[in-house]
Amino acid sequence: MPAEASARVLPTALAFAVRLTVAALRERGVAAEPILARAGLTEPVLDDRQTRISAAAQCKCLEFAAEALGDEAFGLRLAEASNPREAGALFYVANAASTLLEASRLYTRYFRLSNEAIRPRLSRAEGAPVLEFSCHGPPRLQASQYVEFHVALLLKAMRDATGTRVRPVEVAFAHRRTADLEEFNRFFGCPVEFGAPSDSVTLSDEVMALRLTTGDPYLFETLRPFCEAAALGRNTGRGAVRARVENEVERLLPHGRAQKPAVARSLAMSPRTLARRLATEGTSYEAVVDRMRHSLAMEYLREPDLSLSQIAWLLGYEDSTSLSHAFRRWAGQSPSAARRAPPPSPAR
Numbered sequence: 001m002p003a004e005a006s007a008r009v010l011p012t013a014l015a016f017a018v019r020l021t022v023a024a025l026r027e028r029g030v031a032a033e034p035i036l037a038r039a040g041l042t043e044p045v046l047d048d049r050q051t052r053i054s055a056a057a058q059c060k061c062l063e064f065a066a067e068a069l070g071d072e073a074f075g076l077r078l079a080e081a082s083n084p085r086e087a088g089a090l091f092y093v094a095n096a097a098s099t100l101l102e103a104s105r106l107y108t109r110y111f112r113l114s115n116e117a118i119r120p121r122l123s124r125a126e127g128a129p130v131l132e133f134s135c136h137g138p139p140r141l142q143a144s145q146y147v148e149f150h151v152a153l154l155l156k157a158m159r160d161a162t163g164t165r166v167r168p169v170e171v172a173f174a175h176r177r178t179a180d181l182e183e184f185n186r187f188f189g190c191p192v193e194f195g196a197p198s199d200s201v202t203l204s205d206e207v208m209a210l211r212l213t214t215g216d217p218y219l220f221e222t223l224r225p226f227c228e229a230a231a232l233g234r235n236t237g238r239g240a241v242r243a244r245v246e247n248e249v250e251r252l253l254p255h256g257r258a259q260k261p262a263v264a265r266s267l268a269m270s271p272r273t274l275a276r277r278l279a280t281e282g283t284s285y286e287a288v289v290d291r292m293r294h295s296l297a298m299e300y301l302r303e304p305d306l307s308l309s310q311i312a313w314l315l316g317y318e319d320s321t322s323l324s325h326a327f328r329r330w331a332g333q334s335p336s337a338a339r340r341a342p343p344p345s346p347a348r
Contacts, residue, residue: 011116011137012052016086017149019049020078021065028069035064049088055117056138062145073180075145076187079152084160087153090114093227095161096220101208103161104131107154110227117143118150128169129208133199139246141295144175147199152187154201162210165189168203172196174251176314178303197251241267241277242288249292253316260285294330297323301339308335 018041022032036042039061041053066074085091090113097103108120108131117137123130133151135143151171158166167189177184177194184192248266252258263285264274278284293315300311312323320335327335 011055013055013058013115013117014049014088015051015053015058016049016088017078017146018053018058018061020082020086021061024078024081025065025068030068035061035068038064055115056142059138059143059146062149063142066145072177073148073183075147075149076152076180076184079149079156080187082153082156084153084157087114089223089227091157093220093223095157095212095214096216096223097212098215098217099208099212100158100162100166100210101129103212104129104208113227115150118147125202129203129205131201131203135247137243139243140174140250141246141292141299144173147173147175151199151201155188161212161214163213164210166207166210168201168207170202172198172200174199176300176303178305241274242281242283245274245278245285245288246292249289250296253292253296254314256316258289258316293326297327297330297335298338301335311335
């Protein structure tokens with residue numbers, strides 16, 4: 001897809017994560033152009049800091065960069081080396097608040113100024129404040145590096161704004177990870193759960209009450225009308241039905257609950273309506289599930305600690321024999337043979 005077309009695909013996002021990715025690739029001697037091309041982008045699209053690109057393209061770019069660098073924690077490290085001001089108006093309006101709680105409310109209200117595909121929500125769970133994130137647009141499977149980047153950048157912004165080393169109570173990610181776990185625990189300073197029901201950051205009331213050293217009521221009153229108007233203009237739909245189905249299927253597969261009626265119910269549709277909506281996008285529920293299983297299988301096979309029986313369970317199969325039959329249909333070889341194949345060489 002040409003970069004110009006990709007930039008118009010909803011939902012959209014500011015391209016600051018891609019610009020940071022390009023700089024990181026070049027610093028490590030890896031050509032950025034092939035990675036941008038794989039994501040459907042070209043460098044001129046990134047010249048204007050206000051240019052918006054496809055959120056899915058941005059997610060893909062981070063995934064491809066992590067693959068090229070052989071760095072499974074690329075998103076985390078990218079955020080750690082970045083300046084939160086790259087987020088633009090969202091950063092400044094949130095940092096003009098008086099406390100971290102007020103900043104979090106502004107952050108959730110205006111986040112679509114930065115990215116329309118991720119929806120943050122501030123709530124309470126077991127008496128503690130929780131920032132929870134949901135993906136609307138890019139399949140969650142393709143957003144792991146970006147979600148890790150985004151959550152790490154959020155915590156870095158909190159630390160910068162309060163002048164303290166903010167430590168969450170807990171951080172959770174919906175995707176699975178077996179490598180670099182200590183790196184995540186070190187950065188966040190708290191237990192980090194992978195394979196959780198959702199992406200979230202749990203904080204304490206004491207942390208939320210911290211005052212921001214950047215607080216500026218005059219700046220806030222100046223920015224608020226602009227942010228309100230811009231946010232209304234970014235009030236996009238919830239994304240393609242196929243992407244919403246993919247996200248729900250990925251969540252339900254390990255529990256053997258990824259049946260069409262259950263997924264349709266979670267999306268507030270009847271199974272017939274779901275089938276009709278998917279048909280208008282040129283696919284079917286069965287095709288979406290099959291594609292998700294194939295993509296997830298390839299991801300899980302990279303994890304040496306996962307047995308084929310465990311992978312079969314994660315994909316909703318009764319046993320490893322069912323997984324093997326499906327995998328031969330997808331890839332023309334057994335899962336064991338695919339696992340033994342050498343990984344692709346980093347692009348240079």
